[in-house]
Amino acid sequence: MKKILKTPxxxxxxxxxxxxxxxxxxxxxxxxxxxxxRRLIERGMELPIDLRGLAIFHAGPIVxxxxxxxxxxxxxxxxxxxxxxxxxxxxEQTGVKxxxxxxxxxxxxxxxxxxxxxxxxxxxGGCAVLAATEVEEIExxxxxxxxxPESLWISRVKEFGPLIVSIDTEGNNLFENNKKIFNERKxxxxxxxxxxxxxxx
Amino acid sequence: MINNExxxxxxxxxxxxxxxxxxxxxxxxxxxxxxxRDKEENYLSKVVYNSMFENLEQAxxxxxxxxxxxxxxxxxxxxxxxxxxLAQLKDVLVEAVKIATIDxxxxxxxxxxxxxxxxxxxxxxxAPFIHWEIVDDSDGIEVEVYMAGGGCSLPGRAxxxxxxxxxxxxxxxxxxxxxxxxxxxxxPLLVGxxxxxxxxxxxxxxxxxxxxxxxxxHPNPKGAEVERVLEKGLNELGLGxxxxxxxxxxxxxxxxxxxxxxxxxxxxxxxxxxxHRRGTIRIKGDMSYxxxxxxxxxx
Numbered sequence: 001m002k003k004i005l006k007t008p009x010x011x012x013x014x015x016x017x018x019x020x021x022x023x024x025x026x027x028x029x030x031x032x033x034x035x036x037x038r039r040l041i042e043r044g045m046e047l048p049i050d051l052r053g054l055a056i057f058h059a060g061p062i063v064x065x066x067x068x069x070x071x072x073x074x075x076x077x078x079x080x081x082x083x084x085x086x087x088x089x090x091x092e093q094t095g096v097k098x099x100x101x102x103x104x105x106x107x108x109x110x111x112x113x114x115x116x117x118x119x120x121x122x123x124x125g126g127c128a129v130l131a132a133t134e135v136e137e138i139e140x141x142x143x144x145x146x147x148x149p150e151s152l153w154i155s156r157v158k159e160f161g162p163l164i165v166s167i168d169t170e171g172n173n174l175f176e177n178n179k180k181i182f183n184e185r186k187x188x189x190x191x192x193x194x195x196x197x198x199x200x201x
Numbered sequence: 202m203i204n205n206e207x208x209x210x211x212x213x214x215x216x217x218x219x220x221x222x223x224x225x226x227x228x229x230x231x232x233x234x235x236x237x238r239d240k241e242e243n244y245l246s247k248v249v250y251n252s253m254f255e256n257l258e259q260a261x262x263x264x265x266x267x268x269x270x271x272x273x274x275x276x277x278x279x280x281x282x283x284x285x286x287l288a289q290l291k292d293v294l295v296e297a298v299k300i301a302t303i304d305x306x307x308x309x310x311x312x313x314x315x316x317x318x319x320x321x322x323x324x325x326x327x328a329p330f331i332h333w334e335i336v337d338d339s340d341g342i343e344v345e346v347y348m349a350g351g352g353c354s355l356p357g358r359a360x361x362x363x364x365x366x367x368x369x370x371x372x373x374x375x376x377x378x379x380x381x382x383x384x385x386x387x388x389p390l391l392v393g394x395x396x397x398x399x400x401x402x403x404x405x406x407x408x409x410x411x412x413x414x415x416x417x418x419h420p421n422p423k424g425a426e427v428e429r430v431l432e433k434g435l436n437e438l439g440l441g442x443x444x445x446x447x448x449x450x451x452x453x454x455x456x457x458x459x460x461x462x463x464x465x466x467x468x469x470x471x472x473x474x475x476x477h478r479r480g481t482i483r484i485k486g487d488m489s490y491x492x493x494x495x496x497x498x499x500x
Contacts, residue, residue, distance in 0.1 A: 022248055062269050062308045073306060074260075074269040079352050079385045102352070103385030103444060124249045125352060125387035125443055126476035127256035128269040147319030148309045162248050164445065175384065178446050182380045182438050189434040190376050196430055197368035199423065 004159060008053025009097035011117040017165055019174040023121065024161035025055055025098065028139070031153040032056040033078055035146050037086035040093065048142040049152060051094040057123075058083060058101030059131075060149025063138065072135040072155065076128030077102035080120065088112040104166055104175020114171030121163035134160045208289055210488045215297035215344065217500040218492070219274060220305040222346045222480040223266035226257065227494040229415040230391075230477045233452045237389055241447050249442040253475065268476045271307040272348030274298050274329040277412060281339030285486045290342070291331060298322070298329045310351075332405070340486035343493075345412055348478040353390070356382035359400040359407070359469035371396060371468045372431070375454075378470050379435055384444030387474035391415065392435065392454045395469040398462035403469035410455035411473040414494075419456050428454045442475070452477070 005013055007027030017023060030049055039045040061075035080101030083090070087099065088108040097118050099109070102125040109120060123131060135155045142152040166174040226234075238250040260267035276294055280287060301307055302323045311325040312318065323329070336343075356378055362370040375394060383390055395406030418425035431454040441447020452475070461467070473479070481493040492498060 020245065022245075060269065060308065062266060062271070062306055064306060074266045074308075076269045078270070079355060081385055082355075102387065122443060122445070124252040124256075126268040126474060127252045129259040129263060129265050129267060130252055130256040132265070132269075133259060133263075147312075147321065149319075162252060164245060164248065164443075175444060178444065179380065179384065181446070182384070182440065185438050186376050186380050189437050190373050193372050193430050193434050194369040197372055197427060200364060200367050 002159065005098065007055060009055070010053065014097065014117065014119055014169055017119060018168050019165050019172045021165045022162045023165060024159045024163060026158055026160070027055070027156065029055040029057045029098075029100065029155055029157055029160065031059045031061060031075070031151070033058050033060055033150060034082055035150045036143065036152060037083050037090055041086040041089045047094065047152075049154065051096040053095065053097055055098035055100060056096050058099070061132070061153055063148060063153065070138040070141065072132045072138055074128040075131045075135065077123045077125055079103050080105050084109060091116050091118050100163060104173065104179070107173075107176070110167050110171045110173045110176070113167045113169060117169045119165055119169065120167035122166050123161065123163055131160070134158060207488055208286060208293060211286060211484065212293050212296050212300070214482070214484060214488065214490055214500060215294060216300035216304065218344070218480060218482050219297055219301040219346050221495070221498060221500065222478050223271045223305055223307060223348060224260050224264065225495060225498065226267070226476065226478065227480055228496055229494075230452065231257070233415050234389070234475060237449050237452070240449065241442070243441070243447060245445045246441050246447040249445065253442070266305060266307065268350065268478070269308055270350040270352065271305070271310065272350040272478070273310050274323060275332070275347040275349055276329055277332045277345040277347065277409070279334050279336045279343040281337050281341050282335050283338055283340040283486070284342045285340065294329055294331060295324050298324055341483055343481060343483045346480050347408075347412060350474060353386045353472050353474040356386050357404075357407075357469075357471045359404045359467065361400055361465050361467040364464065364466060366466065368427070368466070371466065374468050375431060375470060376434070376438075379440070379450070380438065383450070383472060384440055386472050387476065388440045388442060388444055389449055389452050389475050391452045391473035391477050392431070393471040393473070394431070394454065394456045395458070396456060396461070397459040397467050398465050400467050400469060402459050403467040404471070406457035406459060407469040407471040410457040411471055411477070412479055413455050413457075415453045417455070419458070424456050424458060428456050
């Protein structure tokens with residue numbers, strides 16, 4: 001059976017979810033990426049949306065305007081690591097419960113997920129039409145002066161996913177675990193290949 | 202005499218072709234992804250591959266860009282010196298990008314340096330980026346469209362090594378880059394490596410390397426062998442789709458090279474994500490065209 005979270009998300013909803021789990025989301029998710037993080041944390045600007053219990057999406061979509069309404073055309077995740085510098089404070093200040101992006105995030109975000117009870121999840125990168133078909137409606141947009149990718153797009157979603165949990169509320173970090181394994185393998189492989197490339201004699 | 206109808210036709214072909222590239226992967230990439238999908242075993246790999254293929258189907262069905270990041274548009278041109286519209290081609294490409302931005306639609310991805318303003322139409326200072334080569338005296342032109350997305354542009358880097366580091370240094374640099382940055386760039390990746398005597402030469406070659414069709418090899422047998430061992434070794438890292446671990450990391454490794462200075466070995470890396478959006482079209486002086494990279498599509 002699909003594990004589906006609904007916004008607003010409470011701490012107990014996500015307490016038992018662990019890295020490697022696949023979950024889905026019903027409710028509201030707001031795109032929030034480089035400039036929005038910088039504005040809140042570095043410039044101290046107040047976000048125009050209360051994110052308590054909600055989800056943010058590291059994403060910059062393609063949106064089409066039809067009259068007064070917007071249609072979500074294509075919305076996939078962007079590299080979450082770009083937001084690592086700000087995410088710990090962002091989670092602390094906003095009370096956001098679900099951070100969705102792609103690739104891993106670092107130790108500071110993992111610490112915030114543990115202390116503040118939040119999750120970081122991966123939506124499969126490049127799967128932007130799939131994600132767009134899971135958006136029921138764009139309910140609003142803020143900070144449009146930032147341009148299409150950086151605006152805060154407020155979407156109501158249905159069974160939005162798959163979301164692969166990469167950091168859980170105990171601070172476990174799937175990508176950091178994987179990276180350790182990849183690094184251990186790397187040294188042995190590089191040593192082996194180096195034997196075959198001694199072209200300068 | 203400039204023939205305005207012909208220029209209009211050229212603009213039309215190039216804007217439509219640019220749109221298509223965002224929506225459909227080239228045949229070699231699709232074939233390779235199918236091959237890798239069938240060889241992955243773990244649960245998360247299967248979840249991710251299912252999403253990838255469902256997404257590709259939906260993109261074609263709904264006629265939308267497969268990935269929201271349609272990149273900064275790059276054109277690599279191989280022109281015949283008798284192509285009748287060489288002088289107009291730059292303006293034609295700028296216009297084609299503006300039209301594709303609305304028709305496709307493409308995401309607005311051109312942010313002006315220093316002013317930090319998104320132009321909203323994917324054109325701007327040196328955008329689209331155009332690379333020129335005059336290759337023969339024919340009246341045709343080959344246009345390669347590449348959408349350089351942010352995620353797979355992020356790992357791109359280059360360094361100049363001393364000869365004492367040798368090709369061993371090149372290997373280490375490739376592996377360090379892949380583990381540190383490759384996992385976030387939407388693997389399985391197509392890895393391009395440029396080897397030359399200075400960073401800008403190596404960097405351009407590393408991008409040209411990922412424009413080569415998957416399955417082609419470096420012309421020097423030693424180069425081809427290095428491609429093969431790097432591919433095997435990178436796959437042994439087991440990054441898997443989206444870096445979630447699996448049996449494969451890459452769709453291939455391509456090396457392009459230029460003779461180096463005796464004192465330097467420059468190496469550059471560029472990667473293409475699994476949604477590797479590139480396409481090749483040949484256009485003749487009479488505006489007849491042939492699409493090389495994608496079978497069975499008409500504009």
